[in-house]
Amino acid sequence: MFENAASRVVFILLLFLNVSLLNGQSPPEKPKLVKCRSPGKETFTCWWEPGTDGGLPTNYKLTYHQEGETLIHECPDYKTGGPNSCYFSKKHTSIWKMYVITVNAINQMGISSSDPLYVDVTYIVEPEPPANLTLELKHPEDRKPYLWIKWSPPTMTDVKSGWFIIQYEIRLKPEKATDWETHFTPKQTQLKIFNLYPGQKYLVQIRSKPDHGYWSEWSPESSIQIPNDFPVKDTSMWIFVAILSAVICLIMVWAVALKGYSMVTCILPPVPGPKIKGFDVHLLEKGKSEELLRALESHDFPPTSDCEDLLMEFIEVDDCEDQQLMPRPSKEHTEQGVKPMHLDLDSDSGRGSCDSPSLLSEKCDEPQAHPSKFHTPEGPEKLENPETNLTCLQAPQSTSGEGKIPYFLANGPKSSTWPFPQPPSLYSPRYSYHNIADVCELALGMAGTTATSLDQTDQHALKASKTIETGREGKATKQRESEGCSSKPDQDTVWPRPQDKTPLISAKPLEYVEIHKVSQDGVLALFPKQNEKFGAPEASKEYSKVSRVTDSNILVLVPDPQAQNLTLLEEPAKKAPPALP
Amino acid sequence: MKGSLESGSRLLLLLVVSNLLLCQGVVSTPVCPNGPGNCQVSLRDLFDRAVMVSHYIHDLSSEMFNEFDKRYAQGKGFITMALNSCHTSSLPTPEDKEQAQQTHHEVLMSLILGLLRSWNDPLYHLVTEVRGMKGAPDAILSRAIEIEEENKRLLEGMEMIFGQVIPGAKETEPYPVWSGLPSLQTKDEDARYSAFYNLLHCLRRDSSKIDTYLKLLNCRIIYNNNC
Numbered sequence: 047m048f049e050n051a052a053s054r055v056v057f058i059l060l061l062f063l064n065v066s067l068l069n070g071q072s073p074p075e076k077p078k079l080v081k082c083r084s085p086g087k088e089t090f091t092c093w094w095e096p097g098t099d100g101g102l103p104t105n106y107k108l109t110y111h112q113e114g115e116t117l118i119h120e121c122p123d124y125k126t127g128g129p130n131s132c133y134f135s136k137k138h139t140s141i142w143k144m145y146v147i148t149v150n151a152i153n154q155m156g157i158s159s160s161d162p163l164y165v166d167v168t169y170i171v172e173p174e175p176p177a178n179l180t181l182e183l184k185h186p187e188d189r190k191p192y193l194w195i196k197w198s199p200p201t202m203t204d205v206k207s208g209w210f211i212i213q214y215e216i217r218l219k220p221e222k223a224t225d226w227e228t229h230f231t232p233k234q235t236q237l238k239i240f241n242l243y244p245g246q247k248y249l250v251q252i253r254s255k256p257d258h259g260y261w262s263e264w265s266p267e268s269s270i271q272i273p274n275d276f277p278v279k280d281t282s283m284w285i286f287v288a289i290l291s292a293v294i295c296l297i298m299v300w301a302v303a304l305k306g307y308s309m310v311t312c313i314l315p316p317v318p319g320p321k322i323k324g325f326d327v328h329l330l331e332k333g334k335s336e337e338l339l340r341a342l343e344s345h346d347f348p349p350t351s352d353c354e355d356l357l358m359e360f361i362e363v364d365d366c367e368d369q370q371l372m373p374r375p376s377k378e379h380t381e382q383g384v385k386p387m388h389l390d391l392d393s394d395s396g397r398g399s400c401d402s403p404s405l406l407s408e409k410c411d412e413p414q415a416h417p418s419k420f421h422t423p424e425g426p427e428k429l430e431n432p433e434t435n436l437t438c439l440q441a442p443q444s445t446s447g448e449g450k451i452p453y454f455l456a457n458g459p460k461s462s463t464w465p466f467p468q469p470p471s472l473y474s475p476r477y478s479y480h481n482i483a484d485v486c487e488l489a490l491g492m493a494g495t496t497a498t499s500l501d502q503t504d505q506h507a508l509k510a511s512k513t514i515e516t517g518r519e520g521k522a523t524k525q526r527e528s529e530g531c532s533s534k535p536d537q538d539t540v541w542p543r544p545q546d547k548t549p550l551i552s553a554k555p556l557e558y559v560e561i562h563k564v565s566q567d568g569v570l571a572l573f574p575k576q577n578e579k580f581g582a583p584e585a586s587k588e589y590s591k592v593s594r595v596t597d598s599n600i601l602v603l604v605p606d607p608q609a610q611n612l613t614l615l616e617e618p619a620k621k622a623p624p625a626l627p
Numbered sequence: 628m629k630g631s632l633e634s635g636s637r638l639l640l641l642l643v644v645s646n647l648l649l650c651q652g653v654v655s656t657p658v659c660p661n662g663p664g665n666c667q668v669s670l671r672d673l674f675d676r677a678v679m680v681s682h683y684i685h686d687l688s689s690e691m692f693n694e695f696d697k698r699y700a701q702g703k704g705f706i707t708m709a710l711n712s713c714h715t716s717s718l719p720t721p722e723d724k725e726q727a728q729q730t731h732h733e734v735l736m737s738l739i740l741g742l743l744r745s746w747n748d749p750l751y752h753l754v755t756e757v758r759g760m761k762g763a764p765d766a767i768l769s770r771a772i773e774i775e776e777e778n779k780r781l782l783e784g785m786e787m788i789f790g791q792v793i794p795g796a797k798e799t800e801p802y803p804v805w806s807g808l809p810s811l812q813t814k815d816e817d818a819r820y821s822a823f824y825n826l827l828h829c830l831r832r833d834s835s836k837i838d839t840y841l842k843l844l845n846c847r848i849i850y851n852n853n854c
Binding site for chain 1: 682685686710711720722727728835838842843844845846847854
């Protein structure tokens with residue numbers, strides 16, 4: 047009987063279960079606690095997710111116990127936090143204490159409990175968004191206009207007492223833009239925004255964060271329209287900047303203009319051109335040739351003391367090719383007689399080469415030509431001015447009774463006749479010009495008289511060389527010389543060109559003249575020593591007589607006009623070839 | 628011209644002299660409020676610095692705990708064992724805002740000092756033991772070293788604040804002693820990790836307490852409850 051009853055109960059229960067299973071009813075699924083949050087570290091709320099209810103009405107019950115306690119409590123408030131939530135008020139909230147929370151789903155079929163959630167309120171703080179967000183456009187008088195954003199702390203946060211420490215973040219953007227402009231503020235509840243675009247509608251949002259915890263949600267958007275006449279930029283500042291930059295530019299231009307050249311030379315130093323030491327271009331421009339050449343001279347150039355000794359020792363007469371006229375810029379315009387210039391090629395010759403420049407410098411008599419012209423040669427002008435030279439030359443010819451013909455050897459671009467180790471090229475170009483002039487001058491001077499009023503230094507070389515030569519060679523010699531000394535003898539120009547003489551002169555050693563015989567009248571027949579070079583000895587040249595003897599025992603010879611005429615014809619043929627370089 | 632220059636220079640000299648005389652009469656703000664022989668940093672500056680350091684220590688503790696939890700404590704249920712495991716739980720610390728606001732600042736400050744002192748020893752051993760831990764990540768070790776350093780600094784600062792706020796108060800309050808070293812050195816890996824977990828959990832909590840109390844005191848004393 048009893049057994050039948052028990053088995054019947056079991057049978058009915060099983061049937062009931064089968065029936066319920068066939069109907070789809072079951073105990074509820076385990077709920078799941080989603081999260082718990084505390085807005086102000088004073089209260090907190092927990093939310094759960096319910097599972098399937100198993101087809102039956104299900105109740106949810108939240109239970110918890112605190113760390114160190116055994117007593118189990120039930121949720122004090124299911125309503126405040128919304129559905130499936132539990133709100134813990136201040137009374138029920140403790141900080142730094144662990145809560146073990148469980149949610150149970152109960153229905154007719156059974157109870158399902160969730161996994162426990164361990165909650166410490168300290169670490170679940172998430173405030174509300176800030177409240178009362180206001181936007182205002184301000185236009186102060188003496189400052190730039192701006193947007194003034196104000197707000198208040200979120201609800202349920204006690205900031206004043208210091209229990210809740212909060213930070214804020216604001217973001218704004220024009221309505222159409224995609225990127226937000228964010229600003230972070232550590233504590234204050236207002237913000238000023240400058241540099242807004244006029245005519246745009248701006249959207250503003252704000253959120254908050256505790257010192258340790260989660261960020262709040264963004265507040266709802268607040269918008270404000272910037273009017274079109276909103277002054278964006280402070281124009282006065284830009285005007286000031288423009289003026290300042292203009293002033294700076296002007297100063298720089300002025301500085302560059304004043305010191306530009308020196309700066310450029312500092313950066314890019316000019317390449318130094320060739321410069322003759324002591325040569326002053328300005329003097330040349332002024333036309334003061336004497337001063338120019340004087341400046342070029344050195345102190346011991348020419349040496350006067352040594353030369354005098356050399357001159358005193360012997361008399362030497364040079365041939366045309368070996369002779370060079372060495373110009374002397376000094377105005378020793380005393381000589382009026384014929385003054386051929388002979389310059390030593392050989393520095394050892396001991397001839398009055400050091401003094402012979404003074405020979406060149408002796409000027410012609412002034413009446414025939416413009417003395418200034420001769421005294422201050424304008425370089426190439428003299429060379430190219432044969433007429434002047436011609437005049438100079440011809441004058442003495444016409445006026446000279448003795449037929450003394452001055453001849454001058456224009457010195458080529460070689461100053462080796464100076465018995466000093468001077469670089470000849472240094473002086474040659476100028477001297478060449480001078481040669482022409484001085485030659486001209488000398489020619490004129492010679493036209494007059496034989497009387498010389500040379501200064502002491504000049505007399506020796508002058509007398510020794512010129513008179514012998516003049517007497518000897520005369521016009522023919524002159525012609526020869528001109529030919530020999532110039533590769534381009536110009537018929538109209540008796541003045542030899544200086545530029546061709548260098549190779550000729552430098553190559554040739556000095557020539558000496560031997561006294562061949564002495565005639566009855568006291569005429570010395572002389573001939574050049576180096577005749578063997580050229581083969582047949584040249585015809586001796588006869589000099590007429592000794593005009594006088596100078597103080598230094600120098601014979602002044604006067605050329606024999608008769609002998610001159612003879613030799614004139616013969617010699618050009620002979621002398622010309624060797625004269626050529 | 629010359630005369631005006633002379634008079635101008637005389638006027639300048641007169642101005643300078645008068646300024647010097649006037650300046651002597653100006654009372655300058657005292658640098659040392661407690662007397663010339665006891666020049667101290669102002670209380671405001673001390674509190675500012677203390678708040679910064681306590682904030683920093685709590686940040687480091689939180690990061691260190693999260694790092695450890697992610698690496699060694701997943702699915703192990705260490706949290707259950709961590710309940711009621713802090714050696715400082717004997718200290719009567721306030722548990723909510725009302726309690727804290729009702730606590731006198733002397734009490735609060737001595738509580739802070741007790742907490743700071745009680746953590747000196749555990750922090751030292753924490754560094755040593757984390758170094759010896761197999762595969763110890765640098766994130767945990769470096770933070771442990773930093774926290775130990777900052778804790779000492781904060782203790783010094785708190786002692787200075789205490790001396791200024793409550794002059795003449797005795798500072799020899801007993802503090803809780805930590806005895807968890809054996810469990811940190813146990814051979815059982817799970818037990819050891821559990822011990823580490825407990826220590827880091829308690830460190831995070833106590834650093835939060837110190838930080839909160841200090842910020843509360845700062846607003847109360849310096850800003851007069853008007854932060």
